[in-house]
Amino acid sequence: MASMLQPQIILLKEGTDTSQGKAQVVSNINACTAVADTVRTTLGPCGMDKLIHDDKGGSTISNDGATIMRLLDIIHPAAKILVDIAKSQDSEVGDGTTTVVLLAAEFLKEAKPYIEDGVHPHSLIRSYRTAGHLAIEKVKELAVSIEGKSLEEKKSLLAKCAATTLSSKLIGGEKEFFAPMVVDAVLAIGNDDRLNLIGIKKVPGGTMRDSFLVNGVAFKKTFSYAGFEQQPKKFLNPKILLLNIELELKSEKENAEIRLSDPMQYQSIVDAEWNIIYDKLDKCVKSGAKIVLSRLAIGDLATQYFADRDIFCAGRVAEEDLQRVAAATGGTVQTSVNNVVDEVLGSCEVFEEKQVGNERFNIFSGCPSGQTATIVLRGGADQFIEEAERSLHDAIMIVRRAVKNSTVVPGGGAIDMEVSKYLRQHARTIAGKSQFFVNSFAKALEVIPRQLCDNAGFDATDVLNKLRQKHASGEGANYGVDILTGGIADSLANFVWEPAVVKINAINAATEAACLILSVDETVKNPKSESAQGDAAASAMGGRGRGGAAMRGRGGRGMRRR
């Protein structure tokens, strides 16, 4: 009877679902493992690609961890963290997105038995943080610097890094062709941070080897009017005028009213409009420019006017392309044609309108500031070119990172094995249960070489044993999986190189994510979010769910959360 008299405290809305405790941690770990399983097979040169359909009927073929994670549209709250770290790895270093997801999931998988046995997550988190810190220090120590080399040497070293990144992609077969191209493109933009100075233009058709690098800017021919064909299509050392104004006859405003007392004045009104445009065109011509580009429309009158004076023009040039022309040719975009002085005109060695596949391209090469590059990408299917673009993006980011930090580590799982060995040795010096946790962290690092073997169809146990033995001997620090023979090989000598920052960032992000997921022991879901996300979310939640009715009697524990 006493309980009937007690007032009920309602904390959460009717229908709110909460899951908590050990079971919740384990369920989160399971969800993360499931996510990692989907991208697991894409790792390494022998990794498979994924074909993802979306509800709009589009399909994407990709090997890029971040792209796959993004397209999977994961709704599980804990597993979403893995999507986030993949994305952040993608924007921070560009490559290593599959690695970071695999590492995070493996750290969690190793932690699972301990959680199930009743170890407090915070003991694990503390040890993982220490181990992560030590691992990063070790990677930094093992990294090889490529500083102080001559330009030629540096170029070939950077090409090796680009080739390693490309080798795991669809265009891996052509890595020797694309790697130097990527390096040239990155070196062309120098220290400029703006990635969009490197343009990638996709032109379906032809083979991959028809792709080429323009040391300058290239963009697709824009919409043109009659008279365009009479314009010259090639110039040597032309002056270039960049505009952000319309060169078009304006039609009168609707319902505009003009009262005239003398019919003779009518002609002067019509003439005024023509005079304005002729005045503008005249000023463009007088500037001495041979090429006129505008972000806005260049109409038929202007096109013909320029054609009569042997000037090339293009209107409606995309903002991004115009900016790149400005950066490359040293010109400045003008918003008025009054007072166009010589300094605002750009120049380049050669301008040409060229046929590339089915498209015509405006190509500016030999630009003085040289701060731009454009890769014109050719290939068969659309999905193929799209994936090639994503792969080149990875490679470009990697080369940029390598230029900035100029330290590399051996790939193919070599660095992971060496760090793992170091942590195991370190664990022996730790007293107490933390020793187990650091050991687990070390074991989790082995997932990279193991997965590389699995994906290539090699006997992972056998290769890993060989690797452990080699690394333990003290002189095999650079040995990793040999993807060609299924044995082990010196990755550094075989030029399987990755910038150190890829590994450092991956270990850091994966450790943080694992700790974050381990520290969550309660998920609360309000009915609104449940109805929004549908039943799929509810079933993915797993864990120990408790209905709203159960919550009511729980007393004043915590606040209402959404």
Ligand SMILES: Nc1ncnc2c1ncn2[C@@H]1O[C@H](COP(=O)(O)OP(=O)(O)OP(=O)(O)O)[C@@H](O)[C@H]1O
């Ligand atoms: N020739 C090679 N031999 C052995 N291992 C290689 C070779 N080329 C690349 N690898 C290894 O493959 C792994 C990279 O694989 P992959 O590019 O598929 O994944 P990622 O870089 O983690 O993610 P993503 O490229 O999708 O962002 C690295 O560990 C790298 O050392």
Ligand SMILES: [Mg+2]
């Ligand atoms: Mg990669």
